[in-house]
Amino acid sequence: MKLLDRIKGVGRALRSGTVLSGVSTRPTARMLRDSKSGVLAAQQVSIVDNREEIRRSWRRAAAYALDFIQNSGKLKGACDQVLVDTVGVELVLQPQPELAELGYSPDEVAALVAQIKREWKRYAWNPRECDMRGKFTLPQLVDIGLRWYMAYGEITGILDYMPRAKRRAKGIRTGLKVCMTPPSKLVQDTNEFENLFQGVYHDEDGSPIGYLFEEKVNGVTQKVRYPAFDAEGRPIVLHLFDPTDATDVRGISVLSSAIRKHAQKEVLDEATLQTAILQTIFAAVLTSENPSKDAFEALEALEDGELRDEFVGFLQAKMDKARESTIGINGTPTVAQLGPGEDLQFRTSATPGKEYLPFASSLDRETARAIGITYSSYAMDHSDATYSSVRMENATIWPIAVRRRERLAAPMLQAVYESWFDEMVGEGRIKLKVSYEVFAANREKFTWAQWQGPAAPTADDYKSERAVSERLANGTSSIAIEGGLKGIDTDELFNQQLREHQRYVANGMRSPYERPNQPPLPVDDPPDDNQKKKAAA
Structure with missing residues (x-):
């Protein structure tokens, strides 16, 4: 064989991918390069419109979520944990009116804020005043909304107004009523010609202008349309959800991404239990x-x-x-x-084996992560917890709880508060220095507020309080900031401490609010000073 033919033969072998070449395919470098096993090719995926995907899967996801929550103590406890982390007992109203340019002095603003807080407490904690059905307090209605968010992925309700004649007959004062309506009653109808998508009407800009609910009227189910806002821009329909896409119209259950894993966990538990029972029954061998x-x-x-x-x-x-x-x-x-x-x-039971706990923990972790709570609180498993791991868990999950509060619970209460404040001013139960027309023109300045929730959990209270003291001593924080983080109304705290301090001092007792390394708090006109003033006169 000639030398030239031998060289050509080697070249053909290299191109054909034989043993001489060492590789069977041409090397490539690109995104989403598949493995030799074809694991990516086995996954059939496509790009879909998120709101269309929600519309297609909404009812099925809600049905699964409701069934799992009702039949799983672990998921029921997870829902309770979401409520505790998000709102605690209640979200505390902190009015923040900006009234300086309307002629209000700081003292007048403080007096108005104190009156608003007192009236709001009476309204929010009286079921007959705040609930259309007269059954639940406003904090309970918020809890119901958050439970719906877990199962349906959204909170829905209607702000209605009860006429004065009906109020007098029932012996109540407030006309504003909150009527919580399950998201399942918001229809799934879609009509592109009417700009209706999954029960929500939109204008040409994509803003919601109406909602279509199913209601029973005299035993007959009908579809009733409610406007999103009244003529003065006040909300009529409450519709809150956590969107994924800018075009989203409805929410979907928080558990939708964890439904498969939770179902696998139930199958694992059932199979493990049945195997253990079977092995226990036939454990005696003669x-x-x-x-x-x-x-x-x-x-x-x-x-x-x-x-x-x-x-x-x-x-x-x-x-x-x-x-x-x-x-x-x-x-x-x-x-x-x-x-x-x-x-x-x-014979001893060989089930569960050593692989059960790691695998079960992995499934529980994925479900807890989808819900937005810690694995320890979801599974009640603190076996491997350390001080550092608990702090990292709280540091990772707590911002999610705060975000849930600011995106869902607080906007719901803010909508109710704005309409309630409008009624209180309109009926003269809260007196303002300005007319109702001026208030209506500056409604946002009067009704701006913040909502304080529970404090973040701590692994060591002593170390956490030392950190607070250091921040205050270094000037990197304030009483208002630290009180807000703990869910404390700092104005009420100050007034209460002042009253108690004056009471202790007036009775000749040491005040518990005197700092050990600081001079005692000043007292208005102490007895010695009064005697000196009289002697000087």
């Missing part, structure tokens, strides 16, 4: 050297009749002896003598 049926048939075939009779008599004596004893493995333990050649053994 072995015997006594011959079987085939052995007795072989004895009948012996030619020596005398030997056969003796051997059968021997076996009969052993069985008679065994018949006299009993084996008790029920609730009444008994100790008996076994027959000759018999052995009773107890």
Whole structure:
């Protein structure tokens, strides 16, 4: 063979990917490069419009979520944990009116804020005043909304107004009523010609202008349209959800991404339990050297009749002896003598195995992450927890709870508060220095407020309080900031401390609010100063 032909042969071998080349495919470097096993090619995916995907899956996801929550103590506890982390007992109203340019002094603003807080407490904690059905307080209605958010992915309700005549008949004062309506009553109808998508009407800019609810009127189910806002821009329909896309119209259950994992966990638990029960039932094994049926048939075939009779008599004596004893493995333990050649053994259950806990924990972690709570609070498993791990858990999850509060619970209360404040001013139960027309023109300046929730959990209260003291001493924080983080109304705290301090000092007792390394708090006109003033006069 010529040298040129040999070179060409090697080249062809290299191109064909034989042993000479060392590789079977051409090397590539690109995004989403698949592995040799084709794991990416096995996943059939496509790009879909998120709101269309929500519309397609909404009812099924809600049905699964409701069923799992109702039949799982772990998920029920997770929902309770979401409520506790988000609102605690209640979200505390902190009015922040900006009234300086309307002629209000700081003292007048403080007096107005104090009056608003008192009236709001009376309204929010009286079911007959705040609830259209007269059953639940406003904090309870917020809890209901958050439970709907877990199952349906959204909160819906209607702000209605009760006429004065009906209020007088019922003996109540406030006309504004909150009527919480399940998201399942917001229809799934879609009509592009009417700009109706999944029960929500939109204008040409994509803003919601109306909602279509299913209601029973005289026993007949009808579809009723409600406007999103009234003529003065006040909300009529409450519709809150956490969007994924800018074009989203409805929310979807928080559990939608964890439904498959939770179902797998239930299957794992059921299979593990059934296997363990089966192994426990058949855990007692009795072995015997006594011959079987085939052995007795072989004895009948012996030619020596005398030997056969003796051997059968021997076996009969052993069985008679065994018949006299009993084996008790029920609730009444008994100790008996076994027959000759018999052995009773107890087998231990081999289920669950050593792989059960790691795999079950992995499934629980994924579900807890989808819900937005810590794994420890979801599974109640603190076996491997340390101080550092608990702090990192709280540091990671707590911002999610605060975000949930600011996106869902606070906007719901703010909408109710704005309409309530409008009614209180319009009916003269809260007096302002300005007319109602001026208030209506500056409604946002009067109704701006913040909502304080519970404090973040701590792994070590002593260390956390030392950190607060250091921040205050270094000037990197304030009482208002630290009180807000703890869910404390700092104005109420100050007034309460001032009253208690003056009471202790007036009765000649040491005030608990005197700092050990600081001079005592000043007292208005102490007795010694009064005597000196009289003597000087």
